[in-house]
Amino acid sequence: MLASQRQERILAAVRAEGAARVADLVESLDVSDMTVRRDIAELARAGLVRRVHGGAVAPTVGGRPTDEPGFEAKRSLAGPQKAAIARAALATIQPGQAIALSAGTTTYLLAELLAGSGVEGLTIVTNGLRIADALQDVAGIEVILTGGVRTPSDALVGPVADATLANLRVDRTYLGVHGLDASGLTTPNLAEAATDRALMACAAATTVLADHTKWGLVGLARIAPLEDVDTLLTDDGLPPDARRHLTATTLVTVATDGATL
Template sequence: MLASQRQERILAAVRADGAARVADLVESLDVSDMTVRRDIAELARAGLVRRVHGGAVAPDALGRPTDEPGFDAKRSWAGPEKAAIARAALATVEPGQAIALSAGTTTYLLAELLAGAGIPDLTVVTNGLRIADALHGAAGVEVILTGGVRTPSDALVGPVADATLASLRVDRTYLGVHGLDASGLTTPNLAEAATDRALMACAAATTVLADHTKWGVVGLARIAPLDDIDTLLTDDALPADARRHLTGADLRLVTTPGAAT
């Protein structure tokens, strides 16, 4: 297969799913890891994809500060890293706790794990429709859905959601974010930023779940500064500049091993 043909197939995969992993491309194209990485580099130089650790995403993925990708598009980005972060988060949930899960793809993976974990007497507050579905019928789990206005990422936001959260108190909020940098956590949606702040305010502690591709991404609406969170759970592909900023912040940084690529 010619390089141009491989690159056309890589580009088609990225356009279809929003992202493509090196490991999957190696298998589907029957070429070496190095060949796939060279092809991705060529496509990136042409502005057709954006390189990320372990693969490529669409060039406008997590792009303009007002862009809000849908749930299914975001779910395909950094999947192995998100799964590892969700497993690490699961290990911190204890029987009898009340916790909150914000809407998001990594928090959704945590919800799927919680549904099968059998943790007794667990209460989960969420503004995520997908999360509520994942936990529906799970043994020992009571689910409280906030209500509110639905966003493209299947979050419920706005005054109804905020008022519900203001009336509750939980042990810990697990918060997914669109982006983070030295100035803090951001999202493209103004109403979602307010609801995320309400999720943080109702909790004794906040753990942010964010894979390495979120670093340097800036949405229109600021949620909170880094010092307002207690723990950041990410993966070990986090860039060196991010580690320097986060080491100086008043938070606990936990990195999970990245998946082989």
């Protein structure tokens, strides 16, 4: 079993029960105690679990919903699923559109795909420094960088970013999120939540790009309720409770790579 597969199973166990014991994970995964502890450490660095004596707990169980993982930490998780979601998002973009890409690891993958796609006549608004770098000097693409204060995840946020977005209109915003649950979209950063809302407000429609590991994560700041999202692009690892809830809302859910929801 690959490390990413083990980590996803550990994360699923923590989210299902609120906690997971190292001893139980050693038995269920059929790996060593040290391997489980390394996997938990990786998940903790990404802000997805909190390490405790003998195991791991959900990050908001006595933890800090203000913890904000860095870009590289988030990038290391659910790589194949994020890539599939980015490919599905690429298929929805047409030449000549104006779109917005929020800062994030999945939106960054979408930017990389756009850079090599040959889709021309695009205007791309972004608050993501890495996204702007990926699209720099790409023929047929004009990039507008919002400006603002830099966060640990390389997003530009705050009043400058919000004021820029208030004066723009785009066809669609592609939004990455820290957390997703029945109450809506969340992030650990108060200023980033406001800028994400500005990204949504400047668009005729919003598509959220969120792999299954985002379900159940809750950050301090609420971005928006699920009803404000037009489309969710996710993967087939989404747990049953999430599938039931999303099916019951007005949210449109789009599966990737042949997954069914």
